[in-house]
Amino acid sequence: MSEQGSLSIERMCYLAQVSRAGFYRSFRETQPEEEEMEVRSAIQQVFMAHRRRYGYRRITKELRRRGMIVNHKRVLRLMRIDNLIAVQPRAFVVTTDSSHDLEVHLNLAARMKLTGIDQLWVADITYIRLKTEFVYLAVILDRYSRKVVGWALERTLASDWRPRR
Numbered sequence: 001m002s003e004q005g006s007l008s009i010e011r012m013c014y015l016a017q018v019s020r021a022g023f024y025r026s027f028r029e030t031q032p033e034e035e036e037m038e039v040r041s042a043i044q045q046v047f048m049a050h051r052r053r054y055g056y057r058r059i060t061k062e063l064r065r066r067g068m069i070v071n072h073k074r075v076l077r078l079m080r081i082d083n084l085i086a087v088q089p090r091a092f093v094v095t096t097d098s099s100h101d102l103e104v105h106l107n108l109a110a111r112m113k114l115t116g117i118d119q120l121w122v123a124d125i126t127y128i129r130l131k132t133e134f135v136y137l138a139v140i141l142d143r144y145s146r147k148v149v150g151w152a153l154e155r156t157l158a159s160d161w162r163p164r165r
Contacts, residue, residue: 039063039070040078047084055086114144121149125157 013020046062047054054062056076063070079085109120120143127134136157140149 036078039068039074040082042066042068043075043078044082044084047079047086052084052087053089109143117142117145117147119144 007015009023010020013023042063043059046059050058056072056079059079060070060072060075063075109122112120114120121140122143123138123140125136125138127136133155135153135155137151137153139151141147142149
């Protein structure tokens, strides 16, 4: 399309007695495949070069930096057709505080050689997200048989346990 010289497309259409819409329609019918494949290839190269993390906005900016004339809507459409979906890595969140002044005890359970049930029980606690709140689940397992010995499901971590006398 840049081989038109100094004449504008509007002027060429006037001289050839062809409407501009007709010119663009015929141009689209004869040339789209090559240009479309070139844009698709460039999109895929940018997408893979940035480890599948660039979305259509960043890819559009990168293609424009490279001198291609592309619209963000076109890039989005081609990415959807080619099933190129950007994946953003989740930030690692530290949930354990290891720099405390509390006493650290040895893990005696790791040294035990288990020969039967009811020699070692292990426990864990976790939370479960419900639609409107969190609930907490505590489970006690027999380490040898891996069976659940007991469990409790509560709305809070508070304990109402009192020692028996």
